[in-house]
Amino acid sequence: MTFSLSAQSLIKNVGSFVVFGSFAVGAFFFSRFLTAYLLEDVKIGLFLFHRFMSMLLFVFFVTISLGNMVVSFSTLYRSPEVHFMLTKPIPHLTIFIIKFLDNFFYSSGTLFLAGFSVLLGYGSYFGFPWHFYLLMMLGVLVPFMFLAGCTAVLILLVLMKLASRVSFKMLIALLVLFYVAQIYFYFHVTSPIDLVRQVMQYYPNVNLYFGQLDPPVSNYLPNFWISQILFFYATGKESAVVGYCALLILSSAAAFIALVLAGDRLFYSTWITSLTFRSFSIKKFEFTGTLFSFQKQSRFSPQHESILKKEYWQFLREPSQWIHLVVMLFLVFTFLSSVTSMDFGLQDPKLRTAVFLVVYIFDAFLITSIALRFAFPMMSLEGDAYWTIRSSPLRASKVYWTKFAVVLVLLAIPGLALAVLSNVPYIRLSPLPQVTTAGMGFIAFALVSLNFGLGSYFVNYDEKNPIRIASSQGATLTFLLCIVFLVLLVIVFFFPILAVFNSIYYEIPRRNSWLYYALAVIGVLSAVVGVVSHVIGVKALARDV
Amino acid sequence: MIVLQNLTKKFGSFAAVDNLSLMVPQGEFFGFLGPNGAGKTTTIKMMTGLFTPTSGSIVINGFDVQKNALEAKASVGYIPDQPFLYDKLTGREFLYYIGGLFNMPKKKIQEQTAQLIEHFDIGDWVDKRTEEYSQGMRQRVTITAAFLHEPKTIIIDEPMVGLDPRSARIVKDSLKQKSKEGVSIFMSTHSLEMVEELCDRIGIIKDGKLIFLDSRENLHHHKSKYDGKLESVFLELTK
Numbered sequence: 001m002t003f004s005l006s007a008q009s010l011i012k013n014v015g016s017f018v019v020f021g022s023f024a025v026g027a028f029f030f031s032r033f034l035t036a037y038l039l040e041d042v043k044i045g046l047f048l049f050h051r052f053m054s055m056l057l058f059v060f061f062v063t064i065s066l067g068n069m070v071v072s073f074s075t076l077y078r079s080p081e082v083h084f085m086l087t088k089p090i091p092h093l094t095i096f097i098i099k100f101l102d103n104f105f106y107s108s109g110t111l112f113l114a115g116f117s118v119l120l121g122y123g124s125y126f127g128f129p130w131h132f133y134l135l136m137m138l139g140v141l142v143p144f145m146f147l148a149g150c151t152a153v154l155i156l157l158v159l160m161k162l163a164s165r166v167s168f169k170m171l172i173a174l175l176v177l178f179y180v181a182q183i184y185f186y187f188h189v190t191s192p193i194d195l196v197r198q199v200m201q202y203y204p205n206v207n208l209y210f211g212q213l214d215p216p217v218s219n220y221l222p223n224f225w226i227s228q229i230l231f232f233y234a235t236g237k238e239s240a241v242v243g244y245c246a247l248l249i250l251s252s253a254a255a256f257i258a259l260v261l262a263g264d265r266l267f268y269s270t271w272i273t274s275l276t277f278r279s280f281s282i283k284k285f286e287f288t289g290t291l292f293s294f295q296k297q298s299r300f301s302p303q304h305e306s307i308l309k310k311e312y313w314q315f316l317r318e319p320s321q322w323i324h325l326v327v328m329l330f331l332v333f334t335f336l337s338s339v340t341s342m343d344f345g346l347q348d349p350k351l352r353t354a355v356f357l358v359v360y361i362f363d364a365f366l367i368t369s370i371a372l373r374f375a376f377p378m379m380s381l382e383g384d385a386y387w388t389i390r391s392s393p394l395r396a397s398k399v400y401w402t403k404f405a406v407v408l409v410l411l412a413i414p415g416l417a418l419a420v421l422s423n424v425p426y427i428r429l430s431p432l433p434q435v436t437t438a439g440m441g442f443i444a445f446a447l448v449s450l451n452f453g454l455g456s457y458f459v460n461y462d463e464k465n466p467i468r469i470a471s472s473q474g475a476t477l478t479f480l481l482c483i484v485f486l487v488l489l490v491i492v493f494f495f496p497i498l499a500v501f502n503s504i505y506y507e508i509p510r511r512n513s514w515l516y517y518a519l520a521v522i523g524v525l526s527a528v529v530g531v532v533s534h535v536i537g538v539k540a541l542a543r544d545v
Numbered sequence: 546m547i548v549l550q551n552l553t554k555k556f557g558s559f560a561a562v563d564n565l566s567l568m569v570p571q572g573e574f575f576g577f578l579g580p581n582g583a584g585k586t587t588t589i590k591m592m593t594g595l596f597t598p599t600s601g602s603i604v605i606n607g608f609d610v611q612k613n614a615l616e617a618k619a620s621v622g623y624i625p626d627q628p629f630l631y632d633k634l635t636g637r638e639f640l641y642y643i644g645g646l647f648n649m650p651k652k653k654i655q656e657q658t659a660q661l662i663e664h665f666d667i668g669d670w671v672d673k674r675t676e677e678y679s680q681g682m683r684q685r686v687t688i689t690a691a692f693l694h695e696p697k698t699i700i701i702d703e704p705m706v707g708l709d710p711r712s713a714r715i716v717k718d719s720l721k722q723k724s725k726e727g728v729s730i731f732m733s734t735h736s737l738e739m740v741e742e743l744c745d746r747i748g749i750i751k752d753g754k755l756i757f758l759d760s761r762e763n764l765h766h767h768k769s770k771y772d773g774k775l776e777s778v779f780l781e782l783t784k
Contacts, residue, residue: 274670294641297651307640308643317633317674384629388690391593392646393619545595 016477023394023480024117026487031121039125042351048199052194054218054227058186061148067107067151070324074465075103076153076267077160077274078320078445086271102150109469112477115141117119126234139245140229143252144222150255157262160270162415176327180334187338207235215427221249243500295467298431303394307402314381321466325374332414336421349501356426356497360436361486363418364443367398367411371448375407376455376478377469379537383461386545396541400456404534408448409421415444426484432500435515439522442498443489453533454478486528490527492518546571546594547698547731552601554587554753561587563753565601565724569731569746571697574724576744577733580783584753585733586626589702593730594621617646622691626702628683628735632676636667636686639675640693647694651760654693661689665715680707686717692723699723701732706737717743737775 038044045094076082085095086529102352110191119136135215198213199206207354209231218224225244232240292312298305346352379400382389391400458474469475496514503510547569554562569575579585590596592603594614603610608617630639637658644654647765649728662668667685675683684707691699699720705713721743734740740747747764749757759767764775771777 096783294638294645295651295655302645302648302650306642309645310642313638314631314633384627384632385631387593387595387623387625387629388643388646390595390645391618391623391625392617393648394646395615410688542597544597545590 001153019477019480019484020113023483024113026152027114028116028121028124029352030487031118032125035122035123035125037350037354042348042354043204043206045195045199045203046140046231047208047210048196048206049231050227050231050234051190051195051214051539054221055187055190055192057223057226058221059183061144062094062179062183064108064111064145064148064154065152066327068104068149069156071107071467071471072100072103072153072156073097074467075456076156076466077271083273084270092261092268092271093264096267097260098177100149100153100259100263101392104146106468108145108149109478111145112141113456115145115336117209122230126412127232132233134246135241138231138280139249140226143248144226147222147248147252147255154255154259154262157259157266157270160273161266164270164273172323176330179327180330183331183334186276189217197524209235251279273351293331303398305403307399309407311403311406316463321374323469327371328366328370329414332370334417335362335366336418347505349505352501353494353498356501357493359422360419360440360493361490363422363440364447365488367415367444368447368451368479368486370414371451372475372479372482373409373466373470375411375448375451376458376475377466378403378452378457379459379464379541380409380463383464386461390545397538400538400541402450404452407452408445409450412441412444415440418479426467429500431512431515432497435519439489439493439519442519442523442526443485446485446529450482450485451528451539453535454481456537459540461545485525488525489522492521546604546606547575547729548604549588549592549603550602550604552588552603553599554591555598555599558755562591562598564752565750565755567716567748567755567758567777569729571729572724572727574720574730574743575732576740577731577750578735578737578740578747578751578779581732585749585750585782586702587753588750589731590701590734592700593621594618607739614775619694620697622694622696622699624684624688624691624699624701624704625703626706627705628680628685628687630675630678630686633674636663636671636675636678639686640671640690643690644693649694657693657695658689661692664719665689666712681709681712684708685712685716687717692719698726698729698731701730701734703734704732705734705736724760737779739774749779749782757782778784 009525038049039046076096081101082095082099086092116133116137117334119141119279121134123132156174159175163171182238195213199210202208202210214224225248228302229241229244229248232238232244292309294306294309298309300308346355348404382399389396416437419437423437426433454474458472460469460472460474460480463472496511496518499511499514500506549565552562552565553560565584565588566740577585577588581692584634587596591598592605592610594610598611603617605617606620608620610617622692628728630636631642634642636718640658641654662671665688665712667682667689670678670682671686675686678686684704701720702759704716704720708716716781717739720730720732724745725741731742732744741761741764744761746760747757748755764778767778771781
């Protein structure tokens, strides 16, 4: 947080504190509620509960790793600050370590807060003592995230070294393949559906330790170590915790040492190599004769055409933008292809509701993530060239709405696709699929509006790195507001969806009107969020440049 | 024509521009001088719509910049002190982009860009991305963009930064020609030689206030009180 005595920054910082604090409190209660719900109402047992946590932590680890890698590439190899520091008598390794740590803490603040709040909620359910939280924070969460960060940058250094010998395009393709393969093989090996079936055979004795069901490869994964730590703590076998904690801490220390050694050897030479990289595109574009060439006539007005074509070329010619988008969309559709074939064979209405809502909210969360990464920085990416817009006979609001329309269409399509395909297992439960799909349309509008509008309010024309913009204090605040919105969605949709599954299980008439009321509420909520965001965003454009 | 009436810009309690009033008739080449931090760039940013005045008014070619901003800006070509461009566009694409923002028809943009690219001699590299440009190359593209829509008024903040002597000559000649054609030119610069060579009238601003305003002809009288140099007049007035 930055502090200043002006009224505006005081309000901003107090507002941030309130939002962050509310989020932390919300995460605490949500975590506690979910733990109680899964263990007492759904009765999945401690073993399954912790194995699900392990799977979530795996995805968390991959996400942090990938995110760190992309951000670190920008910070270490594209940053004017690093360029400047390398011209000074500062050891290369010092610069590397400082920028790595700066990056890590800059982008991890919210995750730490979220992780700690969730831990508090989880721990409060079991009534753990105060030293549990200290151990979890310092001995588990921090090393886990640090390990993910170090691994990511190690891979990046190796990639950059190979890039001097092998085509950069090939390396990116291999990297994407590697991460996708990782996720595929992990879920293929751990097979959550088979695990649930195997454990449920022992119902109601589901709190036992079913270590024989864990695949051997799990023992080498840090997410597994954490789930073991939590399981043994929850079952009172605290002596078993120490070993896994030590493993986690030693692994993160070893990863950091390896990173320092690799950085010392590779950072400067790879930085020199990166200077020779030219921006590459998916095919070689000639200026004339291409579809969106400035020279070609279009159906849009001259001003709209200029804005749209400028956005198009600025995006397409920045590899960190379109590669990141392709990767995120690829992950979205990988998730989609899994979820459409997922059939837990569940009967219990509460469990079915929980599964439905988890998938639905995860869909919305994916849209939030993409909106934060691409919609939030859009106005800031005008950069110092924004003078061209403010000094021309063009209303800044025209630029605003044109950009918003582009990003809304681009994000609404995957959002609706997510909703449609997530509803494939429920195709016969009309109007549930139709209502929730329509709801996702409203939700996508609200989330994109929130990110775009607040991105305009928190605009920073000096920052050229879209990833750092999307990791800023304003972006974090926006992300938390999105999470609050998603929580409201759960509250609105919970009972109507539970009513649908209850009607099937208990063979009673279905109350479809509840679904429609919920849709109306979401529509109104989304409209309010959208309007407020846009009023704030458009007003902010009038500020001095 | 440019009319600044009691123009003030405050940042908190600090008055960057303090009750500034002046008029630049149509076709006049006006030189705007001042020490660093005097308020030159702030004045220009208010004239071009980048800053909102705290009080006062700016009328350009009959249009109030705050009330009829679009009409006022449509007749202005602006050359900022820092020529920031969109890094991923080529110089030519940037010119087309600017032409579109000024609602120019495509054919007109094509004709003007071809003509101006040749005039400012930027054809060798105009199809490269601006991220590869030097400071001087960016400045030349920015100047070209300002001329594109044939503005009635040109507002320039330090036009010669990064320009080599040949390019500087081309720019000076172009500005002189535009002035003869009846275009009002409002130029802020630190180059006293350029002011003496080109400007019809000169204003000097210090601490946000206009402290000197006179024609180039009358400047000789002021210079004669010192050692015959404009520099001495400037230094004496701004000390």
